[in-house]
Amino acid sequence: MAGSSPAMMAMVESVWSLDPKLATDTVPVGDLALTRVLLSNNANFPWLILVPRLPGLVEITDLELNEQVQLLGEIDAAARVLKSVTECEKLNIAALGNVVAQLHVHVIGRRHSDAAWPKPVWGAAKPSAYSPALRDGLIGALRRGLKITDRERAER
Amino acid sequence: MAGSSPAMMAMVESVWSLDPKLATDTVPVGDLALTRVLLSNNANFPWLILVPRLPGLVEITDLELNEQVQLLGEIDAAARVLKSVTECEKLNIAALGNVVAQLHVHVIGRRHSDAAWPKPVWGAAKPSAYSPALRDGLIGALRRGLKITDRERAER
Numbered sequence: 001m002a003g004s005s006p007a008m009m010a011m012v013e014s015v016w017s018l019d020p021k022l023a024t025d026t027v028p029v030g031d032l033a034l035t036r037v038l039l040s041n042n043a044n045f046p047w048l049i050l051v052p053r054l055p056g057l058v059e060i061t062d063l064e065l066n067e068q069v070q071l072l073g074e075i076d077a078a079a080r081v082l083k084s085v086t087e088c089e090k091l092n093i094a095a096l097g098n099v100v101a102q103l104h105v106h107v108i109g110r111r112h113s114d115a116a117w118p119k120p121v122w123g124a125a126k127p128s129a130y131s132p133a134l135r136d137g138l139i140g141a142l143r144r145g146l147k148i149t150d151r152e153r154a155e156r
Numbered sequence: 157m158a159g160s161s162p163a164m165m166a167m168v169e170s171v172w173s174l175d176p177k178l179a180t181d182t183v184p185v186g187d188l189a190l191t192r193v194l195l196s197n198n199a200n201f202p203w204l205i206l207v208p209r210l211p212g213l214v215e216i217t218d219l220e221l222n223e224q225v226q227l228l229g230e231i232d233a234a235a236r237v238l239k240s241v242t243e244c245e246k247l248n249i250a251a252l253g254n255v256v257a258q259l260h261v262h263v264i265g266r267r268h269s270d271a272a273w274p275k276p277v278w279g280a281a282k283p284s285a286y287s288p289a290l291r292d293g294l295i296g297a298l299r300r301g302l303k304i305t306d307r308e309r310a311e312r
Contacts, residue, residue: 059247061235072228079217091215094250098266098274110254118254122276 016055019102025127029139030148032074034067035105037146039139042127045116046086046109046138048078057103060095071105078107081145085138092120172211175258181283185295186304188230190223191261193302195295198283201272202242202265202294204234213259216251227261234263237301241294248276 018036026038026049034054040047052063052071060068079091088109095105108121116124130138143149174192182194182205190210196203208219208227216224235247244265251261264277272280286294299305 059235060249061232061239061247065229065232068228068232069225072224073221076217076221076224079215083217090254091217092250092252092254093216094248094252096248096250096276098246098248098276120252120254120276120278 012055013053016053018051019100019104021100022049022051022102022104027135027139029142030146032077032146032148034070035074037074037078037142037148039135039142040127041129041135043130043134044125044128045114045121046082046088047121048082048107048142050074050078050105050107052103058097058101059103060105062103075105075107077146081142082107082109085141085145094120096122168211169209172209174207175256175260177256178205178207178258178260183291183295185298186302188233188302188304190226191230193230193234193298193304195291195298196283197285197291199286199290200281200284201270201277202238202244203277204238204263204298206230206234206261206263208259214253214257215259216261218259231261231263233302237298238263238265241297241301250276252278 022038026040029037029039029048031037031053032050035050035052038049038051040049050071052067054063054067057063060071063071075093079093082088083091086109088111090110092108092110093106095103097103110117110121178194182196185193185195185204187193187209188206191206191208194205194207196205206227208223210223213219216227219227231249235249238244239247242265244267246266248264248266249262250264251259253259266273266277
């Protein structure tokens, strides 16, 4: 669908909806061309989740090649902005999907001092919700870095 | 470097070497255009590791865009072949690098009955080495699927 017309993308998106568990565990940052960018509501790790807004996806291999390249570009952008904003020491990038089937990609900033290092973050430490001020400041910086300005779409 | 001449690729490769821990924990499957494909010597999970043969890489964002696209193509190929050969139920694809800094991408076939499901595989179960017959059969099938024929390179 990458490269399709805005009208076509809007039609396909109209039958897509965010997985309820992803919605519960995150706050929206905003939409890039292909993916909805979410911030995991867990202050232990700066942790973005990118969800392609196309219905029925489980594996990266379910995307057509041009869609995969678009996804990769958005992962690259999210990773660079997350690293710049949080000054993290390492990135972890992963598409697992063992618990939530809807295709989603984790982009996580890691520090040698974080609650799980050097282990992966999944299941490693009890989630700790952001304070509203910290969360909103982080989301604002991420939106500026990702050049997301369409607040209405991000919050729907 | 993707798109560079074979001579240029050979020169750059000549200063690249596989991380010793990755070498110890895996057996080589063979080389694709950009990456060396390794099989984790752990029969609990069918688990490939793709390592770009360029020196000094830590993050996917260290690659230029055309190299990222080449890496994505090789991840896609490895994932499809792994799924076809092992008939796994889910793919886990991840670039973590918290323990081994050299950029490497995990492509792991998961089953609902495997030793860690639905958790991630890292640190989840004691590794169990393949029998030589099972290992060689799997590597042969992976090489055929990936159209790797240059045995000498794979074994160096």
